[in-house]
Amino acid sequence: MRDRLLALQGEASQEIVDAPNLESLREVKVKYLGKKGEITSVLRGMGSLSAEERPVIGALANDVRSTLSTLIEETEAKLESAKMAEKLANENVDVTLPGKSISIGSLHPINAVIEEVEDIFIGMGFHIAEGPEVETDYFNFEMLNLPKNHPARDMQDSFYISPETLLRTHTSAVQVRSMIDKKGEVPVRVISPGKVYRRDDDDATHSHQFTQIEGLVVDSGVSMSELHGVLLHLIHKLFGEETEVRLRPSYFPFTEPSVEVDIFHPEKGWIEILGAGMVHPSVLEKAGYDAEKYTGFAFGIGAERIAILKYDIDDIRHFYQNDLRFIKQFKSV
């Protein structure tokens, strides 16, 4: 049995050393050391040995096993590094080749305006509020002093989905929702950017869908001069400290008094950029605020109008056509 083991060790060693690759090495390992391997089958015959021989042969078998295992490991390491060397030799990387260029997108100019306005208002302690684009007649009109058949509803020709739901015509509906959410608590300081919809024939200056950013403050002692200050700050940040601003009396059913705000553009003259006013007491009352105790102001800006002036764009439709030649010009914005 001893001779058999030693002979196996010799054969196996030879086969291990000769293994041309990792696969054949694995086969040799199974052949000799596996459960059904040659060495194991020799050891099965140990039962027939005498009590003196058994430990001697057992020790020898263990020796043979561990010698072969070590040899296999060493050969495996050699074959692996040879394989890696071969792989490296074949995979020549030319580090001088130019890399793949990754094109990075940019903000749409309307989103850039929204972000800029949001930053300005966050700096003044406002929160950002959002609401649904499919709105109820109740929030879009009724709560804002625009009962059914009110002539001012014509100012905002609407897309109705059902008699009581429509695509919101302004984000003022979000202001109402914000007041109701606050349940009569002050201060309310929100701005609400979002898409709004009005029936209009699309042309260079009109779009049936556009973007508004409205703001609302409700607190005790809120005044028209605070509104004036906030709007001046906004306009100076957006268009430069030197920009001239003018307030004109106007009419909105939900504010009293109401104003429209113009800025002076060197080529285009006075241009209206937003509507604003002191929140009408009955709007406050309807939304759960005591109009004897609290006052508020609100304003609504068209984001497209701002982008058109800031970036000198001649047609509002450019914003929605998503022509990359247009969009790509705003990379640095």
Ligand code: PHE
């Ligand atoms: N909601 C008005 C509009 O869409 C704008 C506005 C908002 C005016 C707040 C005054 C106060 O025309």
